[in-house]
Amino acid sequence: MENLLEVKNLKTSFFSDGKETPAVDGVSFELKKGETLGIVGESGSGKSVTSLSILQLIQKPHGKIVNGEILFKSQNLLELNDKQIRKIRGKHISMIFQEPMTSLNPVFTVGNQIMEVMTLHHGVSMREAKVQAINMLELVGIPSPEKRFMQYPHQLSGGMRQRVMIAMALACNPDLLIADEPTTALDVTIQAQILELMKNLKKQFDTSILLITHDLGVVSEAADNVAVMYLGRIVEYTDVDTFFEEPKHPYSQGLLKSIPSLSNRVERLTPIQGQVPHPSAITQGCRFAGRCEHVHDMCIREEPPLMSISQHQIRCWMYSESWNDRDKEDTAHGREVAAGRESSKVVHH
Amino acid sequence: MTFSIMQLAPGNPMQTMINPKISAEEMQRAQEKLGFNDPLYIQYFKWMKEVAQGNLGYTVKTGQPVGKLILERLPATLLLTGTAFLMAFSIGVPLGVYSATHRYRLPDYVLTVFSFIGISIPSFFFGLGMIFVFALKFGWLPTSGMITIGADHTGYALFLDYLKHVIMPATVLALPTIAVVMRFTRSSLLEVLNQDFIRTADAKGLSQQKVYLKHALRNALIPVITVFGLSIPFLFGGAYITEHIFNWPGMGSLGIQSIVAREYPVIMALNLFTSMLVMFGNLLADVMYAWTDPRIRY
Ligand SMILES: Nc1ncnc2c1ncn2[C@@H]1O[C@H](COP(=O)(O)OP(=O)(O)OP(=O)(O)O)[C@@H](O)[C@H]1O
Ligand code: SF4
Ligand SMILES: [Mg+2]
Numbered sequence: 310m311e312n313l314l315e316v317k318n319l320k321t322s323f324f325s326d327g328k329e330t331p332a333v334d335g336v337s338f339e340l341k342k343g344e345t346l347g348i349v350g351e352s353g354s355g356k357s358v359t360s361l362s363i364l365q366l367i368q369k370p371h372g373k374i375v376n377g378e379i380l381f382k383s384q385n386l387l388e389l390n391d392k393q394i395r396k397i398r399g400k401h402i403s404m405i406f407q408e409p410m411t412s413l414n415p416v417f418t419v420g421n422q423i424m425e426v427m428t429l430h431h432g433v434s435m436r437e438a439k440v441q442a443i444n445m446l447e448l449v450g451i452p453s454p455e456k457r458f459m460q461y462p463h464q465l466s467g468g469m470r471q472r473v474m475i476a477m478a479l480a481c482n483p484d485l486l487i488a489d490e491p492t493t494a495l496d497v498t499i500q501a502q503i504l505e506l507m508k509n510l511k512k513q514f515d516t517s518i519l520l521i522t523h524d525l526g527v528v529s530e531a532a533d534n535v536a537v538m539y540l541g542r543i544v545e546y547t548d549v550d551t552f553f554e555e556p557k558h559p560y561s562q563g564l565l566k567s568i569p570s571l572s573n574r575v576e577r578l579t580p581i582q583g584q585v586p587h588p589s590a591i592t593q594g595c596r597f598a599g600r601c602e603h604v605h606d607m608c609i610r611e612e613p614p615l616m617s618i619s620q621h622q623i624r625c626w627m628y629s630e631s632w633n634d635r636d637k638e639d640t641a642h643g644r645e646v647a648a649g650r651e652s653s654k655v656v657h658h
Numbered sequence: 659m660t661f662s663i664m665q666l667a668p669g670n671p672m673q674t675m676i677n678p679k680i681s682a683e684e685m686q687r688a689q690e691k692l693g694f695n696d697p698l699y700i701q702y703f704k705w706m707k708e709v710a711q712g713n714l715g716y717t718v719k720t721g722q723p724v725g726k727l728i729l730e731r732l733p734a735t736l737l738l739t740g741t742a743f744l745m746a747f748s749i750g751v752p753l754g755v756y757s758a759t760h761r762y763r764l765p766d767y768v769l770t771v772f773s774f775i776g777i778s779i780p781s782f783f784f785g786l787g788m789i790f791v792f793a794l795k796f797g798w799l800p801t802s803g804m805i806t807i808g809a810d811h812t813g814y815a816l817f818l819d820y821l822k823h824v825i826m827p828a829t830v831l832a833l834p835t836i837a838v839v840m841r842f843t844r845s846s847l848l849e850v851l852n853q854d855f856i857r858t859a860d861a862k863g864l865s866q867q868k869v870y871l872k873h874a875l876r877n878a879l880i881p882v883i884t885v886f887g888l889s890i891p892f893l894f895g896g897a898y899i900t901e902h903i904f905n906w907p908g909m910g911s912l913g914i915q916s917i918v919a920r921e922y923p924v925i926m927a928l929n930l931f932t933s934m935l936v937m938f939g940n941l942l943a944d945v946m947y948a949w950t951d952p953r954i955r956y
Contacts, residue, residue, distance in 0.1 A: 366860055391866065399863035406861075411854040416876050416952060426862050461952040477862070 312380070313517050314340040314363070314485055319377035321355075321362045330589045331375075332358040334541040337615075340485070345511065345518040347532030347549070349525060349564065353585040354538040356521045357407065360489045363519075364398050381485070400430040403478040407490040409471040413462040419446075419473050420458035426480045445476040450506060468499035475506065482514055489521040504530055525564060529553055537561050540596040541588055543615065546622040557618070558625050559601050595626070598647040603627055606639035609646050716923060724927045728909060734804055735908030737820070738901065739893045741828040746835035746889060751882070753836070754843025759870060761848065769840065776837030781896060785830040785903040792826060799826055802905035827904040831896050835889045842885050847878040880951050887943025891935045 321333040333355040340346050348356050361367050362374050363386065379386040381402065386394060398404075406412045414422060423445060424438040433441065439458070446454035449472040462470055471491060478486055488507065492500035508531055511518055520532055528535055528549065535552045537545040537560060545558040556562050563581035583600045594609040595601070601608070605626065613626045626632055716723055757769040793801040800806065804823050811819045850856065851874055859873040894909075901910030909928060916924035948954050 364861060366857055395860075395863045395865060397863070398861055404861045406854065406858065408854050412858045414855040414859065414873050414877070416880075416950065417873075418952075425864070429863060463953050474858075477858075 311341075311383070312339045313342050313344075313382065314519070315378075315380040316359075316363070317378040317380065319359065319362055319379065320375045321358050321367060321372065322375050323372050325371055328589075329375075330587075331591070332372075332541055332588050333362065334588075336377075336538070336541070336543050338536050338543065338546065340517050340519060342484070342517055343511075343515045344534065345520055345532045347520045347522060347528035347535045348538055349522055349528055349535060350538035351523055351564075351581075351585050353540075353587070355541040355588075356523075356538055357489055358541075359538070360404070360487045360519060360521050363487060364402060364404060365394050366404070396430075399426050399478075399483070400481045401483055402485045402487065403481070403483045404487040404489065405471070405474045405478050405491050407493055409467050409474060409494055412474055413470055415462055418459055418461055419465070423473070423477050423480055426477055430481045442476075442480070445480055446473070448510070449473075449476045449479075450502070451476075468495050468503065471495060471499075471503055472506070475503075475510070479510060479514065479516070483516060485517045485519065486511075487519045487521070490523070491520075492527065493522070493524070500527075507531065537564070540585055540591065542596055542624060543622070544597065544624045546615075547620050551620040557621050557623050557628060558597075559603055559627070560597050563600075592650050595624075597625075598643070599650060601647070604640070604643040604647045605632075605635055606643045606646075607631065607635060609643050609650075724923045727912065727924065728927055728931065731907065731909040731912045734906060735894070735897055735901070735910060737804070738824060738827055738831065738906055738908055739890075739897055741824050742832035742835070742893050742896075743889065745828055745832040746839055746893075747886070749832075750836040750839025751843050751879070754840040754882075755847060755870065755875065757840065758844045758847040758851070769844075773837040773841050776833045779833070781830050781833070781899050782903055784833060785827070785900060788826050788830060789903075799823075804907055827900050827906055830903070831893060831900045834896070835885075835893065839882060839885055839889075842882050843878060846881045847874055850874045850878045853877075876950065880947065883943050883946045883950065886946065887939040890939035890942070891932055894932060894935050 319336045322329045322331045423442040427438040443454045545561045598604045598608045615624045757766045760766045792799045859869045897910035901908045902914045913928050
């Protein structure tokens with residue numbers, strides 16, 4: 310089947326004082342109709358920047374897509390001008406954000422904000438839009454939708470606001486929904502409800518979803534494929550079943566160990582040491598080297614490419630031919646160098 | 659407050675009317691009779707009592723009722739300040755939007771320089787400059803007054819005549835407020851443009867214009883309402899000098915004449931009026947807040 314969305318070699322950087330900081334670097338993935346792709350990674354790994362890049366919502370003027378292609382229905386979105394991309398937004402591709410509390414405009418009613426997309430893209434009359442908007446509110450599980458329709462965002466709870474965002478995003482029945490951590494800011498029971506809602510709506514409308522999250526539980530619940538991101542790179546990319554059965558990248562393994570699940574409930578949770586460095590501190594070699602327990606001299610010399618191994622795409626030297634011939638002595642040395650770099654945060658380019 | 663400041667100024671109305679033929683002794687007697695020698699607080703309470711009964715007093719020199727005098731001057735001042743007020747917001751807000759949306763580009767820098775000049779230039783200097791250029795040099799506009807005396811215009815011609823007279827003083831009066839409104843609108847809009855809901859509006863596919871003018875501006879104008887409320891007493895205050903420069907027959911020139919003549923009752927009444935304007939401005943701002951920001955309910 311043809312891909313609905315194909316991101317090829319995306320590079321998005323932020324520029325300040327003439328210095329380039331690549332937040333997303335060489336990211337490629339694809340999404341078929343009706344499919345859900347989960348993008349996971351810790352805070353700062355570049356998930357939001359990736360998702361914002363698709364609709365060119367990166368903060369101007371210092372944020373810029375430097376390289377790559379974003380093919381939507383085989384059309385490169387990056388070649389569209391401002392007017393053309395605005396016709397795609399909200400109609401063919403829509404987006405919900407991480408922050409439900411601040412993502413709605415405080416001075417307009419909920420109804421006004423939902424109707425706005427409908428009248429804009431479908432050219433329906435105000436009366437028609439009102440009927441549809443109330444239907445939409447009902448569909449996303451908002452009780453007494455007629456009353457909510459006339460209320461302002463501050464009169465709604467976080468969970469309700471995220472439902473409104475979903476109603477707004479699905480108002481024009483888009484082909485693709487980008488959901489950037491739709492549940493992160495909500496408490497656990499509400500998270501489960503929102504996730505359930507998204508799954509149902511997806512079945513109903515056959516919408517493809519790009520689901521951004523740092524919660525592997527969410528991924529196992531809702532996604533078909535997974536891409537793991539680390540410091541602007543995809544380090545592992547595979548289908549959900551393979552991923553949970555047999556995670557290969559040391560980072561993925563670390564992430565899995567750090568969440569409570571049925572399989573490792575008895576073991577102690579072992580979060581990965583340290584945190585994602587800032588992209589301005591990228592050094593040569595594997596970007597995960599500073600936190601990897603397997604680090605070897607070769608990891609520091611050169612960054613591993615994204616390699617295809619059976620069901621996986623993986624960016625780690627452990628899965629290359631040369632790993633078996635490696636000099637075991639160098640492992641200790643590699644660890645030292647990586648640790649040294651981590652603490653001094655020297656910037657090489 | 660006003661009362662005590664006035665008393666600190668040397669001189670009293672009697673001295674400005676001194677007729678050299680009147681002896682110091684007679685003068686003393688007259689002052690006694692009119693109550694000038696009473697202790698200050700007694701004078702003040704006397705005044706308060708009258709005001710509470712709706713009597714603003716009478717001018718010292720001619721004995722005209724002060725209330726009537728002010729009412730005669732009110733329309734002219736309302737015309738001038740009203741025009742200036744409309745100018746301040748109808749020019750200041752769009753310039754602020756333009757400046758914010760062209761940030762760090764030439765138009766923004768030009769407008770920034772303009773606003774600093776607008777805020778800091780003294781109004782008499784700007785006013786006299788305008789008169790020199792537009793009235794004396796080019797002869798396009800009249801130098802002073804509110805209508806052409808003796809022209810007997812009616813209808814549309816009268817309106818045009820008013821307009822010609824009001825445009826210069828209103829510009830002089832409005833200039834600092836235009837500059838302030840512009841800067842406020844600019845910074846407020848820039849702040850709003852960084853907010854999450856603007857990204858949402860963009861993500862919906864709205865045009866750039868709709869994002870700016872519907873989603874951003876409505877939010878950005880909330881802080882500008884403060885300037886709106888403050889500008890009312892500010893403009894009436896500014897009218898003193900402006901009316902004086904352009905010989906505009908309003909309350910401002912009345913005020914200046916009264917200060918020179920030490921007409922306490924008039925000055926007191928004008929100041930009372932100004933304080934009421936401050937309160938009115940605040941009230942109006944509060945109403946406008948509630949109207950534009952649904953999060954505020956009284
Ligand atoms: N507007 C911006 N200006 C400068 N740098 C930015 C900006 N937005 C993101 N970055 C940088 O890009 C990197 C990736 O950020 P991003 O927001 O994509 O992370 P994330 O994976 O979404 O994390 P989180 O889970 O916290 O949302 C970070 O290092 C961040 O500092
Ligand atoms: S390449 Fe080396 S440092 Fe990077 S993840 Fe693999 S083993 Fe660890
Ligand atoms: Mg994010």
